[in-house]
Amino acid sequence: MLGIGILVFFTVVALGAPLLTPYDPITRTKNIASDLAYPSWFKYLPSYGKPSENLNPIKNPDFNTATSLQDWKFVANTTPSPTYSFNSDLGGPSTGPGCVAITFTRDTSQQAEAVKANLTEEFYYPYEGPPQRFMGEIYVKVDGVQDARPWGVEIKVFIQQAGGETRYLWSARQGGDYRSGAWITPSLVGEAGTYPPLIDSNMVDPQQAIFSKQTNYKYGVELTFSKDVNASNVYIDDFDLRLYGRNFGLLGTDNSGRDIFTQLLYGTRISLLVGLLASLISVSLGLIIGLVAAYMGRLVDEGLMRFTDMFLVLPELPLLLVIVAVMGASIWNIILIIGFLGWMGFARTVRSQALSLKERPFVEAAKALGSGRTHIITRHILPNVMNLVYVTLAITVPGAIMSEAYISFLGLYDPYIMTWGRMFHDASEVTGGYAKWWWTIPPGLCIAIISISFVLIGYALDEILNPKLRERR
């Protein structure tokens, strides 16, 4: 028994420790992955269907160095064509200096007409199924077009399937009636229910329609210089496309795109913290009150015992709910409240133990020698009660962990802390959340395992320290 207890306990501690080297540093970074993703290893299950995983196909979206231009292909349909080059001075606001500059100078001897140019990068989409979501990004700045009417340069971002359709994600016009001169960055998100502006609004799942095959795709921007523009520069920076797959991570993600496995590991820290601290508070309070009640005379004893009874009578969970709702759900409040509502049982036990110890001969001897009350309590009674303390500590921890889990499950969690109870709460909020068993089963299992380990330790301690329970040889 003892062996099992310590073994499980060490597993638990081992789980808790490596978190200090953060695995995924924040428990709540959006955009790591799509929402409600399945665990990665799901793709090995036969009945799963078409999987897809995260893909960041654009290798150098930031254009920070001249070599980053190698992946991009530039095509223009006239001669002389616009040129493109690396500009190391300007840069989009988010990525620092370095961007692509496309320079167009019209040959005024020829008839003015619109000129098109393309900047694309090609990539291969290797997965059988479509991504759950894709997110494009681009920063564009145009200058030299203020005098063109009605517009100077038209910019369109598109995705083209090899041998298939070209879908435009966004278009904008710069110059003249439309403003120009600053960096603009549109939102280019495509997922079920949300689609970039130029995608057919009847299409339900743009990401599925666009990425329907395992083949090559081109992601690029198409520039059209109107016939009214004679010279213009277009700067492009931070040109990226991110594809989020259906699978991610060891345990998938929850409904906000957070990695479940990380949440699980981080939860270990909180549970241990809450469990240990809260039960420490409970046990200390119980100890003090029990000892004082036993030693400070009849009146104090009666008063304290009635006080204890009053607390015992209050139902723990509803009171917990109300107090946390009133005082605010920070993790320290929760720890304190759980601690302050759990001392009663132990106080009674300590009191009866201390009372019986009081009658023992060695205490009488100490009194005869003239020891003061405090001395007796601290030096004689306390060590004999410590056995009880250790066992109770071990047994109280799971209770505290559970209380915290229940409060979190009901919704009163500290918004900055991810705990296992809260994971369950999030699962219950999503329709069909319970059905995603890789989300609901792990947190509860962890709570159970930690609780069991503490209980086993408590039992083992009890067996060591309480001779009556030992096996009869």
Added chain:
Amino acid sequence: MGLRAYLAKRILYSIALVFLVITLNFVLFMSMPGGPMAGLANPSRLKDQAAIDEQLRRFGLLDPPHIRYLKYVQSMLTFQFGYSYHSNELIYTEIGIRLTNTFAMVIPAEIIAIVIGLLFGVFAAYKRGRTLDLSTSMASIVTNSLPVFWVGGVLLLIFSLTLGWFPSTHAYPSEWILPGHWPTSILVELSVRLQHLFLPILTLVIILTGSYFLLTRASMMEILSEDYLVTAKAKGLSSRKVLFKHAFKNASLPVITNIAIAFGFMLSGATVTETVFAYEGLGLWIWQSLDYADFPALQAIFFLIALCVIIANLIADLAYGIIDPRIKYE
């Protein structure tokens, strides 16, 4: 002092506790943020002061604090809980419904858990160290440590969402609320309710059995080392008689007090289970009332729960005193 005086003293003490709890409740809800008016008036609906005052008067909030307190005490003691902020109906009727629901779930669960726990506890203590003991002990330790919402959630997942054997939410199908839909035959109503009840009861039984088992076992183990049992066996009594008539009777003391106390907490203990299954019982009502800041309802619920616990404790104390003649009443 004697049994009668002890009884009297405990009863008086319980009454005092009731008053204390009432006062505590009052203070607690006075100090909730937003005050007692928080869940009451929708500012956009009550246009003028007269309407607001009317609402206040209706809910008895216009009087100064000490008068409110006295009225509050009176209303609690006479079980006139007034109207709910949220549904504008008598809390009394709502309590009836919710209480019935919770009882229907918790009482069978407790009874089953107690019976299984006690039986197995006795046998496990008897066959100590052998397979029965070890396996049931391990199982109990495990089930005792399982969080309630997890067990509920897993059961829900397996039996309701995946297999479809049982409905997944509420105490009865929602269509029943519509006029004319409430089943006329009691058998139909019962059978459907049972279907809804099955998973929550199963959850509770799984959770509760463990602690009864472990308590009985520990208690029995202490008793089994006594000598008078050897005498009984030597006298020729069958093992079963020795086990139950002598050992268990004496070991049952802490178990019985525990059962009594458990019944006290049973009203609130089901809160999490009710939340998982969206089962309209008292526990879920607490949560909903908190959400709506429905103070009269909350006060009534707290009072009821505290009352239940106090009564249960009283019974536990009395049982303790009656069953064990060794106890001296101070």
